[in-house]
Amino acid sequence: MVINFKNPWHISIIACFLPLFFLLIDVLFNNLGGNPIQTLHIRLGDWSLRFLCVTLAITPIQVITRWRGMADYRQLFGLCCFGYSLVHVLVYLVVDNALNWSIIATDVIESPYIWLGLFSFLIITVLAVTSPNYAKKKLGKNWKKIHRLIYFSALFAIIHYLWQLKGNLVQPIFYGTLISLLLLFRLLNHWKNKRLSKLMVPKRPISE
Amino acid sequence: MLIKSKHSVHESEITDPLVFIQRRNIIKALGLSTIGLTAGVTNVFAANQTSQKLTPTSSDIFKNYTNYYEFSFNKEDSTELAKNFPTNPWQLEISGEVENPINLNLEDVLKGQLVQEYIYRFRCVEGWSMVVPWMGFSLASLIKLTKPLSSANFVKFTSVLNPELMPNQLKSNVLSWPYTEGLRIDEATHPLTILAVGAYGNTLPKQNGAPLRLVVPWKYGFKSIKAIVKIELLKRAPISSWNKAAPNEYGFYANVNPNVPHPRWSQNSERLLGAGFFTARRETELFNGYGDQVASLYKDMDLRHFF
Numbered sequence: 001m002v003i004n005f006k007n008p009w010h011i012s013i014i015a016c017f018l019p020l021f022f023l024l025i026d027v028l029f030n031n032l033g034g035n036p037i038q039t040l041h042i043r044l045g046d047w048s049l050r051f052l053c054v055t056l057a058i059t060p061i062q063v064i065t066r067w068r069g070m071a072d073y074r075q076l077f078g079l080c081c082f083g084y085s086l087v088h089v090l091v092y093l094v095v096d097n098a099l100n101w102s103i104i105a106t107d108v109i110e111s112p113y114i115w116l117g118l119f120s121f122l123i124i125t126v127l128a129v130t131s132p133n134y135a136k137k138k139l140g141k142n143w144k145k146i147h148r149l150i151y152f153s154a155l156f157a158i159i160h161y162l163w164q165l166k167g168n169l170v171q172p173i174f175y176g177t178l179i180s181l182l183l184l185f186r187l188l189n190h191w192k193n194k195r196l197s198k199l200m201v202p203k204r205p206i207s208e
Numbered sequence: 209m210l211i212k213s214k215h216s217v218h219e220s221e222i223t224d225p226l227v228f229i230q231r232r233n234i235i236k237a238l239g240l241s242t243i244g245l246t247a248g249v250t251n252v253f254a255a256n257q258t259s260q261k262l263t264p265t266s267s268d269i270f271k272n273y274t275n276y277y278e279f280s281f282n283k284e285d286s287t288e289l290a291k292n293f294p295t296n297p298w299q300l301e302i303s304g305e306v307e308n309p310i311n312l313n314l315e316d317v318l319k320g321q322l323v324q325e326y327i328y329r330f331r332c333v334e335g336w337s338m339v340v341p342w343m344g345f346s347l348a349s350l351i352k353l354t355k356p357l358s359s360a361n362f363v364k365f366t367s368v369l370n371p372e373l374m375p376n377q378l379k380s381n382v383l384s385w386p387y388t389e390g391l392r393i394d395e396a397t398h399p400l401t402i403l404a405v406g407a408y409g410n411t412l413p414k415q416n417g418a419p420l421r422l423v424v425p426w427k428y429g430f431k432s433i434k435a436i437v438k439i440e441l442l443k444r445a446p447i448s449s450w451n452k453a454a455p456n457e458y459g460f461y462a463n464v465n466p467n468v469p470h471p472r473w474s475q476n477s478e479r480l481l482g483a484g485f486f487t488a489r490r491e492t493e494l495f496n497g498y499g500d501q502v503a504s505l506y507k508d509m510d511l512r513h514f515f
Contacts, residue, residue, distance in 0.1 A: 033272070033273070033283075033284055034268075034269040034272055034273030034283065034284070034481055035273060035283075035336055035479065035481055036485070037479060037485065038336070038479065094486065095485050095486055096479070096489065097488050097489060098486050098487060098488040100488040100489075103476070103477050103488060103489055103491065106474060106476045106477070107474045107476060107477060109474075110469040110473070110474030110475075110476060111469070111472065111473040111474045112471070112472055112473075113472050113473055114473075163472045163473075164472065164473060166333070166334060167277055167281050167380075167382045167383070168281035168380075168382065
């Protein structure tokens with residue numbers, strides 16, 4: 001494949017890999033500070049959350065700009081969110097805990113913030129698995145219902161972020177606000193459509 | 209007061225000359241007399257090291273990974289932000305339920321104290337730990353000078369308040385400023401409890417709480433209050449900053465305890481800083497491994513309740 005820098009699809013794919021690329025460079029040059037594993041967790045978690053936000057932003061952008069055909073981008077960024085959260089989980093299991101399952105088990109059981117992260121990740125995994133077109137066809141009407149679970153995944157991810165912090169909550173509050181606005185847009189849009197469709201219904205015929 | 213190690217000192221443990229010179233420097237920098245110097249170079253191996261020798265974490269990590277919320281929430285940022293913080297001269301007040309209140313320049317406080325090296329594991333409530341060779345002196349011997357009254361049951365420590373140079377004291381109300389901490393009198397006068405004035409053979413870096421900080425090795429790091437200006441002996445338990453901010457999460461005792469999780473995360477294991485990738489976290493020890501010396505302080509106490 002030839003990379004065309006004028007093609008937004010190509011640029012998007014490159015953009016998805018850039019954070020991972022920069023992270024690998026920082027790993028290579030030992031540029032992650034005094035607690036490099038913690039930095040890995042935060043950087044990977046941040047990018048999962050950012051791609052989740054971008055994924056959630058596609059629909060509002062489509063509605064506002066009346067562009068069509070952004071579904072492919074939504075799928076790309078959604079899969080990217082899954083990719084970064086998968087690496088996030090793998091780093092926790094392998095890099096942080098060296099697959100020491102007894103330490104991992106206690107840590108997970110005793111840490112409510114990890115439960116939330118796990119719920120969020122499980123939802124994203126289901127969505128990634130049911131992402132291909134043949135799955136979409138097979139699931140029919142249910143596909144949309146299943147993929148609305150992303151709202152819960154976003155909610156859990158934000159609480160996962162909030163609950164592990166001690167003092168400074170600026171970042172999770174920023175992402176929390178962003179996600180709230182994106183979800184609020186959907187709610188308002190839903191109400192608007194409902195009202196419009198009510199207006200379209202012909203008035204009941206006057207009884208004779 | 210002298211802390212006896214359980215094992216006799218082997219030849220290999222005798223201070224190497226370079227370390228000795230560094231100690232001369234620190235003691236000079238702190239304005240100690242030469243008489244104090246010779247008395248002040250004894251090396252102390254805390255008694256918990258009978259089974260395992262603690263290898264100090266690299267001083268680079270120690271200096272650039274600090275929770276100094278007065279300056280920043282970001283552990284890497286305090287190094288730069290604390291650069292111009294004045295620590296000399298430094299006035300220390302000890303008052304409250306004592307016969308002899310003290311209000312002295314730090315230099316004069318140190319003249320009467322034996323500065324020694326204490327190599328302690330330092331465990332943060334956030335789930336990481338490092339091993340720090342502190343230079344400090346026994347808090348008990350300082351408190352003794354003030355002749356505590358029998359009504360002195362608790363000790364309250366207060367950090368410096370300087371909103372002009374400590375940006376978060378203006379910007380953030382996560383904690384109430386100045387930062388305060390507290391100990392029971394028997395905890396404060398325990399031989400493991402020290403006031404540190406140095407680390408790694410040098411004066412304490414500013415971002416690590418210079419010129420004077422508390423170190424209580426069996427408790428989570430937030431108890432080890434930095435830049436102390438006031439020590440008060442009290443009848444009743446003081447309320448510490450973290451306890452005030454989130455009483456259900458940060459208790460008065462804050463003893464390191466793998467069996468009592470923080471409400472939001474486990475305390476069962478810790479990331480030893482400097483250990484590298486693909487190294488499992490180490491299992492946290494009760495009282496941070498100092499149980500032999502301190503467990504008796506909490507006999508018959510429900511540690512889940514008094515967390």
